[in-house]
Amino acid sequence: MFKKILIANRGEIACRVIKTARRMGIATVAVYSDADRNALHVKMADEAVHIGPSPANQSYIVIDKIMDAVRQTGAEAVHPGYGFLSENPKFAQALQAAGVAFIGPPVGAIEAMGDKITSKKLAQEAGVSTVPGHMGLIADADEAIKIAGEIGYPVMIKASAGGGGKGMRIAWKEDEVREGFQSSKNEAANSFGDDRIFIEKFVTQPRHIEIQVLADGHGNAVYLHERECSIQRRNQKVIEEAPSPFLDEETRAAMGAQSVALAQSVGYTSAGTVEFIVDGDRNFYFLEMNTRLQVEHPVTELITGIDLVEQMIRVAAGEKLAFGQSDLKINGWAIESRLYAEDPYRGFLPSIGRLTRYRPPVEEATDAYAVRNDTGVFEGGEISMFYDPMIAKLCTWAPTRSEAIDHMRLALDGFELEGIGHNLPFLAAVMDHPKFTSGNMTTAFIEEEFPDGFDGVALGGDTLVRIAAAVTAMHRISEIRRTRITGRMNNHERTVGTDWNVAVQGQSFDAVVKADRAGADVTIGAQTLRVESDWLPGQPLVRLSVDGTPLVLKAARIPGGYRVRHRGADLKVHVRTPRQAELAGLMLEKVPADTSKLLLCPMPGLIVKVDVAVGDEVQEGQTLCTVEAMKMENILRAERRGVVSKVNASAGDSLAVDDVIMEFE
Known part of the structure; x- marks a missing residue:
């Protein structure tokens, strides 16, 4: 077994690999850029090597810099995580030439399956059902439009070396193909150093279901069941689960067997994922194979009990899989939410x-x-x-x-x-x-x-009543604390009233509080709810029991009440005396500033291109400029017809949120 491995990645996946390596008694080496000097993965690793400036194309995806770190530290193996160099065959070749183990598949398998165009051709040759599309490289936007017309709209424009939603666009008409083709090429070049693009038919109403495979170097291969990844935004997975609520045993077995056969046909070893589109009749179509560890691998680990990172390390060290297909049962259900x-x-x-x-x-x-x-x-x-x-x-x-x-x-x-x-x-x-x-x-x-x-989210009436009761009890506790601090009276019962009005989500509730040492009974209308909690004023997380049912709120003081967040709702809850509520009803609401004639930068980012100039007349939906942030290009469009009166930014400018990019007459 290896004594020391280097993780050629950053963030949560680097931390994830370090945890398993530590449990296995393997020392770890982290690499970091300027921006990651104080990052968590750097603190967790046994050693850390600085590899360059903050942009990934000057640090994390520069093969020579990673190889220098390997030589400096004497690492015997490298785990690439996902993204960056994880599916770059040149990186695997460089490690092989240096006698360093790559904790991933062989170079040939990466080349065969990591490239989406080649993998589709191989899948077709292996008899795997694939989505209609153009497998060859596309020279320019004009050729892309021609191909899209032949396939039939809508189409998916995809980066051949892509992943994680980068370099991917859906186009429903010619203009969107032209625009999406260039943006996809730019994103692919920036994220992967490879701007090759291909086009395939976009299947409407699909489910995205993928099969986790694992193979060793001794001819053994298994599938660890499926993951449902259909909750996506801009082709970026947001919520995943295992198993899928849609598949039956017959479809699961067929998809698994096909995935294993495809992996074995290219001599695949290590962990990999075969992605499918599944229609409403459970027909499945091969999309691509990711020759790396997937972001969503934890849900598979939770239902199988298999540590995929550990298995990748053991396979790279030449060990056989210690289990077969019959050993891999589905135990329970797991869900992953990606926090962005x-x-x-x-x-x-x-x-x-x-x-x-x-x-x-x-x-x-x-x-x-x-x-x-x-x-x-x-x-x-x-x-x-x-x-x-x-x-x-x-x-x-x-x-x-x-x-x-x-x-x-x-x-x-x-x-x-x-x-x-x-x-x-x-x-x-x-x-x-x-x-x-x-x-x-x-x-x-x-x-x-x-x-x-x-x-x-607009919460239902019952939930609002529960929140109103909870916040009323919280307000009473805060008022008691306030009277004690001010020292106005020793007996707080004389200074804190029992009658309150609670305003939340456009509704108003009259509440009466009767408190004891264990909690409070809050009466709202004809309903009395028992509220108990050990919450103290100033704590932002409030855990309560309302009529015996748990209620968790995030709360912060605002004038006259609390800002409360719960289950997707962001609420202002005002708790007032009856007289205060009467006066509050007479107050005017603040009118927000008019920004209808301004184009504001919606995020911190870099201006890639400005498409209009002063004096131009723009139409609704017309492209105004492109802003790049976190490796994604965002196209800003005109919301209505107008004339550009001023342009405050140009290509190359870095802007903050709400900076004014341009103004209109």
Whole structure:
């Protein structure tokens, strides 16, 4: 077995590999860029080597710099994680030439299956059903338009060396092909150093289901069942689960057997994933094979009990698999929620900054449930604009799907994160969505259910009453604390009233509080709810019991009440005396500033291109400029017809959120 391995990656996956290596008694080496000097993976590793400037194309994907780090530290093997150099055959060749083990598949398998064009041809030769498309390279946008017309719209424009949604666009007409082709090439070049593009038919109403395979160098190969990855945004997976709620045993076995046969046909070893599109009749079509560890591998580990990173290391060290296909049963259900540094209230645009508070739920594992959080950040750390915006992968396991969802709801409720925009509210909203809870979803789920974007959740009446009762009890505790601090009276019962008015989500509730040492009875209308908690004023996470049912809130003081976040809802809850409520009803509401004649930068990023000039008349939907952030290009379009009166930015400028890019007459 290896004594020392180097992890050629960063963030949560580097931390994940380090944990398994440490358990196996293997020393680890981290590599880091300028931006990652104080990163968690650097702190966790036994050694760390600086490899260059912050941009990935000057550090993490420069093969020579990684090889220098290998030589400096004497590492015997390299784990590439995912992304970066994980599917680059030149990197695997460089390691092989240096006599260093690559903890991944052989060079030939990477070349055969890592390239999406070649893998489709091989899949067809092996008799695997594939999605119609153009397998050859495409020279320019004109050729792309011609090919798209022959295939039939809609089409998917994809980077041959791509992954993680980078270099991928859906086009429904010619203009979108031309625009998407260039953006896909740019993203592919920046993320993978390879700008080759291909086009395939986009299958409407699909489910994205993938099979995890594992093979050793002794001819043994197995599949570790499937993962459902249909909850996606911009082709980026957001929520994954294992197994799929859609597959039956017959389809699962057929997909698994086909995946293993495909892997064996190219001499594959290590962990890999075969991705399929599955239609409503359970017909499945090969998409691609990812010749690396997948982001969502934890859900497979939770239902099989197999540590995939450990198996990758053992296979790379020449060991045989210690189990066969018959040993791999499905135990329970696991769900993964990807926590991203992106603001769902601003169209899921990337957010950067310092994590002023980062308190994940406690990781635990019992026979009844498990909570796991794979992360690469810490409280006080910074989210950089240079890398993927994923903060953590929160996973739950339970014997059934409904129980796993229940535990995910509680885990999301208890996840404290402040300082940046993040998608926790959206993840919580999905967990309560009927289509998701029923398992009846496709890859179009987000577009169909949130067509106008995400602006929070409107909670039902019963939940609002529970929150109103809880916040009233919290307010009473705060008032008692306030009177004691001011020292106005020794007997707080004389200064804290029992009658209150609670305003939340456009509704008003009259509440009467009767407290005792163990909690409070809060009467709202004809309903009395028992509220108990050990919460103290100032604590941002509030765990309560309301009529014996757990309720978890994130709460912060605002004038006259609290900002409360729960299950995707972001609420202002005002608790007032009856007289204060009467006066509040007479107050005027503040009118937001008019920004309709401004194009504001929606995220911190770099201006790649400005498409208009002063004096140009623009039409609704016309491209105005392109902003790059976290390796993704974002095209900003005109919301209405107008004339450009001023342009404040040009290509190469770095902008902050809400900087004015241009103005209109």
